[in-house]
Amino acid sequence: MDLIVRPTPELNGEIGALSSKNYTTRYLLVAALAEGTSTVYYPAHSEDSDAMRRCIQELGAVLEEDEEKIVITGFGGRPRDVKELNVGNAGAVLRFLMAIASLCPDVTFVNSYPDSLGKRPHSDLIVALEGMGVQIEHQDGKLPIRIKGGKPEGGQISVSGEVSSQYLSALLFLTPLLEEDSEITVLGDLKSKVVIGQTLEVLEQAGIQIDASSDYSRFRVPGRQAYQAKNYTVQGDYPGSAAILAAAAVTKSDVKVHRLMEKSKQGERAIVDVLQMMDVPLKHQDGTVHVTGNGRLRPVEFDGDAATDAVLAMVAAAVFADGTSRFYNVENLRYKECDRITDYLNELKKAGAKVEEGRSEIIVHGRPGGLEGGATINAHFDHRVIMALTVVGLRCKEPLLIKDAHHVAKSYPQFFDHLQALGASVEWVK
Numbered sequence: 001m002d003l004i005v006r007p008t009p010e011l012n013g014e015i016g017a018l019s020s021k022n023y024t025t026r027y028l029l030v031a032a033l034a035e036g037t038s039t040v041y042y043p044a045h046s047e048d049s050d051a052m053r054r055c056i057q058e059l060g061a062v063l064e065e066d067e068e069k070i071v072i073t074g075f076g077g078r079p080r081d082v083k084e085l086n087v088g089n090a091g092a093v094l095r096f097l098m099a100i101a102s103l104c105p106d107v108t109f110v111n112s113y114p115d116s117l118g119k120r121p122h123s124d125l126i127v128a129l130e131g132m133g134v135q136i137e138h139q140d141g142k143l144p145i146r147i148k149g150g151k152p153e154g155g156q157i158s159v160s161g162e163v164s165s166q167y168l169s170a171l172l173f174l175t176p177l178l179e180e181d182s183e184i185t186v187l188g189d190l191k192s193k194v195v196i197g198q199t200l201e202v203l204e205q206a207g208i209q210i211d212a213s214s215d216y217s218r219f220r221v222p223g224r225q226a227y228q229a230k231n232y233t234v235q236g237d238y239p240g241s242a243a244i245l246a247a248a249a250v251t252k253s254d255v256k257v258h259r260l261m262e263k264s265k266q267g268e269r270a271i272v273d274v275l276q277m278m279d280v281p282l283k284h285q286d287g288t289v290h291v292t293g294n295g296r297l298r299p300v301e302f303d304g305d306a307a308t309d310a311v312l313a314m315v316a317a318a319v320f321a322d323g324t325s326r327f328y329n330v331e332n333l334r335y336k337e338c339d340r341i342t343d344y345l346n347e348l349k350k351a352g353a354k355v356e357e358g359r360s361e362i363i364v365h366g367r368p369g370g371l372e373g374g375a376t377i378n379a380h381f382d383h384r385v386i387m388a389l390t391v392v393g394l395r396c397k398e399p400l401l402i403k404d405a406h407h408v409a410k411s412y413p414q415f416f417d418h419l420q421a422l423g424a425s426v427e428w429v430k
């Protein structure tokens, strides 16, 4: 389905943030790996979290759910012998489950999004798992991937961190269940390092003991551990909320987003600091971010690796700043649902933005007077491109037509309802 975004000078109102995707996928997984019954309160409901929910059920977890929670009886360290798993377009879910699937005799992960997840690389994780004695068939490191596991071996394990932190997270979920103790060494510069903090936080909550070096380059993981059944509460999601906050920043606004914990380990909470650095009037207290935008923004320089899933929203705000902004250390944006540098900037240019790319950076020459708009945008199967272009469309002179905007449901199915509730002129078209 396509969507029209019309110029919207003002946004007003309050919403509750959606639930965190990264915490939901992790809590569902550790609950499935536990012996006994765990409860996940306020889980995210999106295509990615549904993918994890579906796959852990296929692997043998028993789920009961109502409006506020999912009750999960886990399969412990013994997943069911499934033949095939389909994670949809969910990268983290695929990588985490590739590691867990190595406990099964023979599982194939199918390629249901050949133009998105089907193009993303998994070689670094494949090499690490092969080093642990797992046999893997793959298409040059890509889907479909067949994992012939059974009894992966711990011990000395190394994994590259250069492309994605998800490979390391995957190994951190698997290794506590192995017979042997493990020592994981991260090779190269670990990208999205802050996300490993979320993995370790969840593992600790699940009763798993891991000794991590302070720079996250080495991990000592005792084997023969058991995940404990626990109750978990999912916090609000900063990456999705970043787009709402950016929308409030580029308009004249009085917008409150609730359920955004100040002390969260989500790196994308940096959207609040970045908007403040851009002189956007806002307050963050008691879990509420309150933006009173006046449409004026200053340019900013920011190391985007610290907040990888909020960079596109930050760039969308910078499009209207009164000067040149730079987002650096963002090469791994190229390995997401699309190439979030080249593909994203091409769409921004269609709307009239003045942007330039480097291998690892995005440069934005702000246009405070607004953009021409009047363009048709290709979503590239990417929820974050869709959300960011919607932010930009609010301040274009002519409407933007976003093709296949339904892919927003990968992480934030209620995104357009939330924006509409704040007064944005967005409309689905057939």
Ligand SMILES: O=C(O)C1=C[C@@H](OP(=O)(O)O)[C@@H](O)[C@H](O)C1
Binding pocket: 022, 025, 092, 163, 164, 165, 166, 169, 191, 192, 195, 308, 309, 332
């Ligand atoms: O571990 C996770 O849940 C995620 C890690 C990040 O990926 P990379 O480590 O590939 O940057 C992030 O972009 C993704 O949305 C979710």
Ligand SMILES: C=C(OP(=O)(O)O)C(=O)O
Binding pocket: 089, 090, 091, 092, 093, 309, 336, 337, 384, 411
């Ligand atoms: C990149 C993302 O997710 P994943 O890697 O899990 O597909 C994202 O949510 O922006």
